[in-house]
Every structure is written in C-alpha cells, then in structure tokens.
Amino acid sequence: MYYDPEKNDHGLAFNPFKSCMVPRPIGWISTVSPEGIHNLAPYSQFQNLTFDPPYVMFAANQNTRGRRKDTVNNIEQTGEFVYNMATYNLREAVNWSAAEVPPEVDEFDLAGVTKAASVRVKPCRVAESPVQFECCYHQTLRLPGKGIMGTVDVVIGKVVLVHIKDEFITPDGRIDILRIRPLARLGYHDYTTIDSVFEMLIPGGNEALLNGLEGRAEN
Ligand SMILES: Cc1cc2nc3c(=O)[nH]c(=O)nc-3n(C[C@H](O)[C@H](O)[C@H](O)COP(=O)(O)O)c2cc1C
Numbered sequence: 001m002y003y004d005p006e007k008n009d010h011g012l013a014f015n016p017f018k019s020c021m022v023p024r025p026i027g028w029i030s031t032v033s034p035e036g037i038h039n040l041a042p043y044s045q046f047q048n049l050t051f052d053p054p055y056v057m058f059a060a061n062q063n064t065r066g067r068r069k070d071t072v073n074n075i076e077q078t079g080e081f082v083y084n085m086a087t088y089n090l091r092e093a094v095n096w097s098a099a100e101v102p103p104e105v106d107e108f109d110l111a112g113v114t115k116a117a118s119v120r121v122k123p124c125r126v127a128e129s130p131v132q133f134e135c136c137y138h139q140t141l142r143l144p145g146k147g148i149m150g151t152v153d154v155v156i157g158k159v160v161l162v163h164i165k166d167e168f169i170t171p172d173g174r175i176d177i178l179r180i181r182p183l184a185r186l187g188y189h190d191y192t193t194i195d196s197v198f199e200m201l202i203p204g205g206n207e208a209l210l211n212g213l214e215g216r217a218e219n
Helices: 070-078 088-096 107-111 207-214
Strands: 027-032 038-043 046-051 054-061 080-085 131-143 152-164 183-185 191-193
Touching (some): 027 070, 038 070, 038 107, 054 131, 070 131, 070 152, 080 152, 088 107, 088 183
Antiparallel strands (some): 046 054, 054 152, 080 131, 131 152, 183 191
16 A cells, blocks of 8 residues: 555554654653753654764654644753653653643653753753763754644754663673663554664674774774
8 A cells, every 4th residue: 555645545544654663762851941840751753863973853743732842942942951761661651741731840740750960951860761861952943744733843952961870781881772671652552662682784894884883982
C-alpha cells in the first residue's frame, strides 16, 4: 500500500506514520520559567544533530489549545534546557510529566522526581535519570502544519555539559546501555526499551571512519 500524507488516504484505523519511524529516543526536557517554575516534559521527536560540539533537537507541536508548549516558551525566554534520559524504570514519571497542565505547576513534583542542581544552566536535572545534558538554546525552526496542533517548533540546543552516573560506566569505558534500559517511543500508545545489543563494523577498515563511529577518544 501507499498513501499521500497530504490526504492521509491510508484507509487504516490509525495513522501509521509514527509507527514507521521507530524506535524514537525520548528527550525528557527540563526547563525553568523566568518566574522560577520548574517544567518537565517528554519529547520523542528528539535526536542528536552532531557530536563535536554536540547539538540536540526536539520538535514540539502546539498544545491542544493551539499554543506554544511551556517547554518552548521557557527555553526561548531563558536560553537554557536540560536533556534527561528516559528509562524503563522511570516510565511512569515520564508519562506523568506529559500531562497538559498550566505553566504554574511544578512538573518535577507532578512526576514525583527529584531536582538536582545543574552546573552551567539554571534548569534542574532529574536526579533519578542516569544521563543528563545541560544545553544552551541555539535556534527555533518553526514549520507550519495543519490543524490546531500541526505547527511545530523545532528547538535546537548546544550541549555544554554531559552528566553520566558512574555506576553505569563499564570497566572498559563504555556506557552500560543494557543496565540503563533507555525508554523509546513506538507508534500508538506503545513503547519499547533496549534489552539487546549487537555489534557490526563497516567493511573496508577505514580507521578514521571506524574510530569516528565508535567514538574512540582522541589522543
Ligand atoms: C513519550 C512521549 C513523547 C512525546 N513526544 C512529544 C513530541 O515529540 N512532541 C510534542 O509536541 N509532544 C510530545 N509529547 C507530548 C508532550 O509531552 C506534552 O504535550 C506535554 O504536556 C508538553 O509539556 P509542556 O507544555 O510543559 O512543554 C510526548 C508525550 C509522551 C508521553
């Protein structure tokens, strides 16, 4: 089958688009408003853009009233945010933090997670999360969309400090992903988690390419 997304003439009970782009990592984004209210929300339209220096992005649609999301407002007003890694163990807190609540609500409290002070930025980190990136706002790209929620704000930030809990670093210097069990979004109301890992090397032995992909530390 095929369908035209302008018409959404797929004939299925549910729009299949998001299920065709899986699994998506979840950027659990913390911000603080200019008035000092702490905000936390998951974004699965989330990715790294590059690594040296590292940049990340997430795409926030408009809320159900057609307004910019609190996360975007806070970042554009304060210039800072934190990425927290969402994990299987934290799944209920991640879910709670997605509730559409007024900007006056402290969403760390709503989600029942602990604030850890950041080093370079004002927004707090989720203490229970194994990995957090402190980020400085770079730019918003606004893409027009259909309906109340269709328009999307693509927010780009530069990572200025990376936190990794020591207990999740293996003796050979890798991140222990199987112990962390990152949470990822599928389509519909479905999620997955990483519970298996396998390795493949690009043939040809191009050392620069292989070292780059592996992330081998420079001398
Ligand atoms: C796992 C998960 C992933 C989500 N991903 C996105 C996303 O990529 N973009 C988006 O606009 N909303 C996404 N949402 C919904 C937002 O988290 C939700 O609208 C939240 O209330 C936004 O909060 P804020 O207004 O405090 O920024 C997601 C929700 C969940 C549970």
